[in-house]
Amino acid sequence: xxxxSLFVRALKHPDSREEAFSSLVSEYKERLYWxxxxxxIDHDDAxxxxxxxxxxxxxxxxxxxxxxxxxxxxxxxxxxxxxxFIKTKxxxxxxxxxxWIESLAExxxxxxxxxxxxxxxxLQKQVAKLPEKQRIVFNMRYFDKMNxxxxxxxxxxxxxxxxxxxxxAVKKIKxxxxxxx
Amino acid sequence: xxxxxxxxxxxxxGYFNILEEKLLKKTKINLNANAYKxxxxxxxxxxxxxxxxxxxxxxxxxxxxxKSSLLALTGIAVSITLFYNIxxxxxxxxxxxxxxxxxxxxxxxxxxxxxxxxxxxxDENDIETNLKYSPKPKYEN
Numbered sequence: 006x007x008x009x010s011l012f013v014r015a016l017k018h019p020d021s022r023e024e025a026f027s028s029l030v031s032e033y034k035e036r037l038y039w040x041x042x043x044x045x046i047d048h049d050d051a052x053x054x055x056x057x058x059x060x061x062x063x064x065x066x067x068x069x070x071x072x073x074x075x076x077x078x079x080x081x082x083x084x085x086x087x088x089x090f091i092k093t094k095x096x097x098x099x100x101x102x103x104x105w106i107e108s109l110a111e112x113x114x115x116x117x118x119x120x121x122x123x124x125x126x127x128l129q130k131q132v133a134k135l136p137e138k139q140r141i142v143f144n145m146r147y148f149d150k151m152n153x154x155x156x157x158x159x160x161x162x163x164x165x166x167x168x169x170x171x172x173x174a175v176k177k178i179k180x181x182x183x184x185x186x
Numbered sequence: 187x188x189x190x191x192x193x194x195x196x197x198x199x200g201y202f203n204i205l206e207e208k209l210l211k212k213t214k215i216n217l218n219a220n221a222y223k224x225x226x227x228x229x230x231x232x233x234x235x236x237x238x239x240x241x242x243x244x245x246x247x248x249x250x251x252x253k254s255s256l257l258a259l260t261g262i263a264v265s266i267t268l269f270y271n272i273x274x275x276x277x278x279x280x281x282x283x284x285x286x287x288x289x290x291x292x293x294x295x296x297x298x299x300x301x302x303x304x305x306x307x308x309d310e311n312d313i314e315t316n317l318k319y320s321p322k323p324k325y326e327n
Contacts (some may be wrong), residue, residue: 023241030236036231042222052228056236063240121221129221 009075026063033076034059037083043151046109046133048118053122054090058083073158080159084141090169091137106140107133131181135174142167143174 015025052163061082068079095105110133113119113126121129132140141160143169145151146167153164160167 023237023244026240027233027237030233034232034236038223038224038229038232048222048224054240055232059236060239060243063243117219118223118225120223125221182222 010071013066013069013071013075017069022066026066029062030059033079036079037079038072040080040149041083041087044084044090044108044141045090045149046129047116050090050094051102054086055083057090058086077155077158081161084159088137102137103134109133125145127182128178131178131185134181135177138162139170139174142170143178146171147175 012025012029015021016029034055038051038055039182041054041058042048045051045054058079062079065082069075073081091102095102098105100108107130109131113121113129130145135143138160142156145159145184146153153167156162156167157164162170
């Protein structure tokens with residue numbers, strides 16, 4: 006924690022900011038990219054969102070109060086950015102968020118940046134059918150193997166609610182998968 | 187339950203739990219090996235792009251600060267000059283009567299006043315009440 010404080014101080018100080026920010030990008034770019042990619046699905050969209058996320062982090066680092074870990078704070082920004090992105094993009098085309106995500110998952114088969122097998126494709130399509138929050142919780146818990154406490158901090162939701170969300174998501178996917186086969 | 191009632195086919199006990207486990211295990215392995223792909227060298231390019239963007243923002247921020255400081259300084263300078271000119275000027279401004287009249291005439295043409303408006307500006311004394319007119323000329327045969 007003390008190490009983080011020193012690092013945050015370096016990020017906040019004008020003289021050391023650029024160097025500290027560069028190492029922050031180097032450290033977290035991949036993790037944040039994959040987190041965002043699983044939410045927005047498309048690579049180009051994920052690229053836009055992850056860049057906006059880091060720009061926001063850079064702009065708002067002075068307002069970071071250290072009530073949570075830097076990592077949690079960044080994940081929260083990335084999650085919000087992803088959800089806002091989906092909202093904007095879907096409304097531009099006149100679709101609901103969920104419809105937009107489902108259409109992206111349907112198109113994964115033709116996506117040059119997706120080379121999963123049929124089972125991957127089926128699972129992704131089923132995950133896309135989940136309500137937004139359940140989908141994020143499922144991604145974080147199932148694919149990223151994050152513990153409930155971390156997810157709870159990032160999404161600012163109680164552990165109990167998250168467990169219930171994940172349980173419902175798994176149950177739905179289970180039913181949908183059994184219907185698919 | 188409804189589906190079960192109308193479904194003549196049966197599966198071994200606990201089949202769907204095993205199936206789920208098998209499927210999830212399979213997809214987990216595949217997805218951990220990353221079914222989603224990214225372009226070659228993308229992450230390095232991403233880092234460069236982010237640094238470039240944030241540097242641009244920092245420079246813009248600094249320029250804005252400099253601009254607002256310059257603007258404030260200019261404002262102060264203008265205020266001082268105005269203050270000095272207004273309160274330290276010793277020669278009072280004298281306006282000649284003729285100048286005022288000329289201004290009036292000028293504004294008459296500029297503002298395009300009509301006769302009634304001009305009339306309303308005049309005092310009652312200025313208006314002649316006895317109209318002088320020439321009688322009709324007489325034509326001789």
